[in-house]
Amino acid sequence: xxxTFLGISIGNSxxxxxxxxxxxxxxNIANANTPGYSEQTANLTESYPxxxxxxxxQLHPGQVGTxxxxxxxxxxxxxxxxxxxxxxxxxxxxxxxxxxxxxxVQSVFNEPSxxxxxxxxxxxxxxxxxxxxxxxxxxxxxxxxxxxVAVSQIFHNMAQQLTDVSNGxxxxxxTDITLLNNYGKQIASLNGQINQxxxxxxxxxxxxxxxxxxxxxxxxxxxxxxxxxxNGMVNVSVGNTDLVVGIDAYTVDTTTLQSNHxxxxxxxxxxxxxxxxxxxxxxxxxxxxxxxxxxxxxxxFGGSDxxxxxxxPSVVTNTNPATAFFNTAGTTASTINxxxxxxxxxxxxxxxxxxxxxxxxxPGDGSNASNFAALSKASLxxxxxxxxxxxxxxxxxGVGAAASAAQTALSSASVTVTQLTQQKQSVTGVSxxxxxxxxxxxxxxxxxxxxxINTSNSMLGTLINGLFGN
Amino acid sequence: MRVTDSMRTTFWxxxxxxxxxxxxxxxxxxxxGRQINQPxxxxxxxxxxxxxxxxMVENKQYQRNVTAAxxxxxxxxxxxxxxxxxxxxxxxxxxxGANSTDSSNYQALAQQIDALTSRLVxxxxxxxxxxxxxxxTNTQTPPYTLYPQPPAAPTAADDSGTLGNFPAGSYFxxxxxxxxxGGESSVSAATPVTVATTNDSIDVDGIPPxxxxxxxxxxxxxxxxxxxxxxxxxxxxxxxxVTTAPIGGAVSPPSGIPVYAGNSGTSSATIGPxxxxxxxxxxNTIFDPIFATLNTLKTNLLNAAAxxxxxGALDAISAAITSIDSNSRTVTTTNAQVGAKINMLxxxxxxxxxxxxxxxxxLSNIQDVDLASAYVQLQSDQNVYQASLAATAKAFQYNLVNxxx
Numbered sequence: 001x002x003x004t005f006l007g008i009s010i011g012n013s014x015x016x017x018x019x020x021x022x023x024x025x026x027x028n029i030a031n032a033n034t035p036g037y038s039e040q041t042a043n044l045t046e047s048y049p050x051x052x053x054x055x056x057x058q059l060h061p062g063q064v065g066t067x068x069x070x071x072x073x074x075x076x077x078x079x080x081x082x083x084x085x086x087x088x089x090x091x092x093x094x095x096x097x098x099x100x101x102x103x104x105v106q107s108v109f110n111e112p113s114x115x116x117x118x119x120x121x122x123x124x125x126x127x128x129x130x131x132x133x134x135x136x137x138x139x140x141x142x143x144x145x146x147x148x149v150a151v152s153q154i155f156h157n158m159a160q161q162l163t164d165v166s167n168g169x170x171x172x173x174x175t176d177i178t179l180l181n182n183y184g185k186q187i188a189s190l191n192g193q194i195n196q197x198x199x200x201x202x203x204x205x206x207x208x209x210x211x212x213x214x215x216x217x218x219x220x221x222x223x224x225x226x227x228x229x230x231n232g233m234v235n236v237s238v239g240n241t242d243l244v245v246g247i248d249a250y251t252v253d254t255t256t257l258q259s260n261h262x263x264x265x266x267x268x269x270x271x272x273x274x275x276x277x278x279x280x281x282x283x284x285x286x287x288x289x290x291x292x293x294x295x296x297x298x299x300x301f302g303g304s305d306x307x308x309x310x311x312x313p314s315v316v317t318n319t320n321p322a323t324a325f326f327n328t329a330g331t332t333a334s335t336i337n338x339x340x341x342x343x344x345x346x347x348x349x350x351x352x353x354x355x356x357x358x359x360x361x362x363p364g365d366g367s368n369a370s371n372f373a374a375l376s377k378a379s380l381x382x383x384x385x386x387x388x389x390x391x392x393x394x395x396x397x398g399v400g401a402a403a404s405a406a407q408t409a410l411s412s413a414s415v416t417v418t419q420l421t422q423q424k425q426s427v428t429g430v431s432x433x434x435x436x437x438x439x440x441x442x443x444x445x446x447x448x449x450x451x452x453i454n455t456s457n458s459m460l461g462t463l464i465n466g467l468f469g470n
Numbered sequence: 471m472r473v474t475d476s477m478r479t480t481f482w483x484x485x486x487x488x489x490x491x492x493x494x495x496x497x498x499x500x501x502x503g504r505q506i507n508q509p510x511x512x513x514x515x516x517x518x519x520x521x522x523x524x525x526m527v528e529n530k531q532y533q534r535n536v537t538a539a540x541x542x543x544x545x546x547x548x549x550x551x552x553x554x555x556x557x558x559x560x561x562x563x564x565x566x567g568a569n570s571t572d573s574s575n576y577q578a579l580a581q582q583i584d585a586l587t588s589r590l591v592x593x594x595x596x597x598x599x600x601x602x603x604x605x606x607t608n609t610q611t612p613p614y615t616l617y618p619q620p621p622a623a624p625t626a627a628d629d630s631g632t633l634g635n636f637p638a639g640s641y642f643x644x645x646x647x648x649x650x651x652g653g654e655s656s657v658s659a660a661t662p663v664t665v666a667t668t669n670d671s672i673d674v675d676g677i678p679p680x681x682x683x684x685x686x687x688x689x690x691x692x693x694x695x696x697x698x699x700x701x702x703x704x705x706x707x708x709x710x711x712v713t714t715a716p717i718g719g720a721v722s723p724p725s726g727i728p729v730y731a732g733n734s735g736t737s738s739a740t741i742g743p744x745x746x747x748x749x750x751x752x753x754n755t756i757f758d759p760i761f762a763t764l765n766t767l768k769t770n771l772l773n774a775a776a777x778x779x780x781x782g783a784l785d786a787i788s789a790a791i792t793s794i795d796s797n798s799r800t801v802t803t804t805n806a807q808v809g810a811k812i813n814m815l816x817x818x819x820x821x822x823x824x825x826x827x828x829x830x831x832x833l834s835n836i837q838d839v840d841l842a843s844a845y846v847q848l849q850s851d852q853n854v855y856q857a858s859l860a861a862t863a864k865a866f867q868y869n870l871v872n873x874x875x
Contacts, residue, residue, distance in 0.1 A: 004606050032476070033479075106510060122527035363611070364737055365735055397513045399510075400512075419481065421480055422480060425474050425480065427472070430474055431474040432869055438847065
């Protein structure tokens with residue numbers, strides 16, 4: 001025989017369930033725009049039934065329900081898409097970072113333009129022909145020397161700017177490593193809290209959302225693997241390097257991340273790759289500067305200046321050696337420099353053919369100046385048989401191609417991210433329309449439950465008043 | 471597919487973003503007028519643009535070289551034309567001399583030849599931009615100097631060899647001479663000699679001794695080693711100790727053959743890849759024989775003027791006409807070569823100009839924006855962008871909330 005008040009109790013369970021469900025709806029609506037929020041659902045189940053015995057037959061006609069209960073509140077998840085999205089995040093931030101650093105390198109080269117190294121080198125070599133035309137004119141010599149100074153200044157600027165790019169990448173790398181370790185600690189701490197909540201039978205949906213978001217953030221720094229353990233904790237590794245195992249966070253650095261060559265996505269990998277690329281460009285630029293220095297000096301030593309000085313000063317048997325055009329010690333982009341002696345005395349430019357050392361050549365002999373000019377067409381063995389400008393052009397074109405490839409990869413990765421985000425949000429996002437419908441549904445359910453209690457109450461009233469009334 | 475709110479915002483946002491990116495790119499292209507603003511815009515085009523830029527810098531230089539060569543060559547050509555005219559006059563004088571019977575005429579003709587020599591020297595000293603065009607690569611030295619009058623008529627000579635009547639100062643002394651085998655050379659004293667008092671004499675003892683048999687000795691005096699002028703011509707057959715021969719007395723009119731002070735060095739201009747052209751004309755091949763011819767002619771005219779006339783003088787004057795003709799041919803041939811070079815340079819210059827135009831065109835094709843299509847693209851991108859904005863505004867107008875009372 002069921003309790004007389006079973007009806008009221010059933011009605012009460014309906015009221016409470018509707019209220020809880022309505023609260024979940026409210027939570028969903030409130031968090032409709034919260035990043036990383038997953039839609040939550042109140043899962044309703046009928047409560048444990050009661051088996052009444054018929055008062056007259058003493059038989060069991062069947063079970064009577066005792067109402068409804070909220071068995072759990074769960075969040076919508078899509079583990080597969082989430083993992084895919086993290087790969088896509090890694091890919092996107094890898095290419096994005098690479099593209100932005102190559103963009104900086106490109107702006108260092110400042111080509112194609114009339115103010116870049118290409119033009120400066122060309123004008124430098126060609127202006128020697130003015131000396132060939134007018135070897136007597138000290139002004140023409142001085143202007144060639146100034147063109148050399150301009151070339152070396154452009155080299156200096158580019159070297160400095162490449163160093164700046166490299167330093168900027170370093171700063172960013174350090175920040176990223178710090179961030180990565182912070183994320184690791186937060187994830188480990190959330191693992192602990194989630195594990196505790198699950199232990200007490202609770203579903204820590206919001207903590208799980210937070211943890212997912214942190215793992216998403218990690219995925220933008222490196223290629224992440226997140227494995228959910230049966231105890232609800234998530235183990236996180238970057239490449240093959242463990243970041244979080246259970247409630248332990250491991251401190252990682254560049255060395256540990258690179259140790260097993262498994263880091264291939266995300267911003268950190270992009271920074272490391274970009275640093276390698278920038279180092280390569282610096283080395284190329286240094287090679288170019290060094291080869292220009294050597295080639296120009298060799299021509300300078302092979303001619304005779306206005307005083308009749310000729311030959312390499314480093315050869316001790318040369319009695320009246322020429323003065324170097326570029327400092328022989330400065331053979332990198334940052335150290336290439338026109339010698340002060342030459343800048344102070346343009347007559348030291350070896351524009352004439354070599355004659356007897358110490359005997360001034362005829363003032364109108366500009367034949368060696370033509371040899372300087374011919375350097376612009378000279379294939380230099382140190383530049384893989386290319387002319388200085390060909391070498392530089394190939395270099396710039398290479399940077400451009402790399403940047404362009406990164407740009408293309410970035411836009412395709414961004415499209416993937418957008419698509420996967422759509423896909424994930426389709427499952428885990430909040431639809432206010434849905435929530436409105438749910439809201440009305442639970443409102444109606446609440447109203448009906450209240451009406452049911454009212455009816456039960458009046459039924460009880462009938463009983464009580466009928467028995468004891470009048 | 472279930473559509474959620476955040477899906478829709480992501481969708482609209484990313485589309486507006488990408489439309490705006492497209493629009494921005496076209497706007498940037500139009501603002502700079504270039505479709506290659508950085509190498510990644512077109513890596514291959516960048517390399518090509520840089521290579522064409524290099525060729526344009528080279529062409530600009532070739533054009534400058536051509537202009538410089540043209541100015542040297544046209545000046546040379548003009549000077550050579552003047553030389554031809556002078557030679558015509560010389561020929562007329564020579565034929566007058568050959569046909570004249572009036573002995574008093576010869577002296578005047580000899581003076582005219584002197585005048586022609588002096589004009590030739592000044593023509594040989596033609597300069598372009600401060601460079602003597604006929605000096606080989608010795609461009610800062612005049613190729614020929616006219617034997618000047620002595621600084622002042624020397625009035626005193628002593629048996630130790632002095633030249634008299636110089637203003638007080640420091641003088642370099644030197645001389646030129648002809649070797650017995652015909653070769654010419656010059657020597658000068660290493661240190662200057664000092665004249666303490668004006669009108670004092672210069673002691674020429676410091677001059678190194680002449681080789682045996684030297685003839686045609688000319689003594690030069692000057693304030694610097696490079697500006698010596700002829701002070702005295704010795705008829706000596708040296709070694710000149712200058713102690714025996716009295717020095718001094720006017721040497722008038724000046725005599726002797728101007729000596730080439732330039733060299734045979736050539737200078738050339740680069741007027742294209744692997745293409746050079748010789749721009750200068752060392753003057754000795756042209757002027758040396760002419761001066762020799764004129765000197766011979768003058769000597770023979772003077773010989774003919776002498777009383778009695780030196781035997782064979784008239785024949786020699788006739789022979790000079792043949793020499794003058796031969797010299798003129800050399801001048802004309804050289805000038806024709808120079809003219810051919812000038813013509814070639816004109817053609818080269820035109821070629822460079824048209825090539826530069828072509829380069830400019832190609833460069834523009836590679837790196838400049840096609841304005842028409844860029845404007846069309848801009849319009850289209852603007853339309854798409856506006857449409858996406860309008861659609862976004864509409865898309866978020868409706869929600870179930872609007873209909874709940």
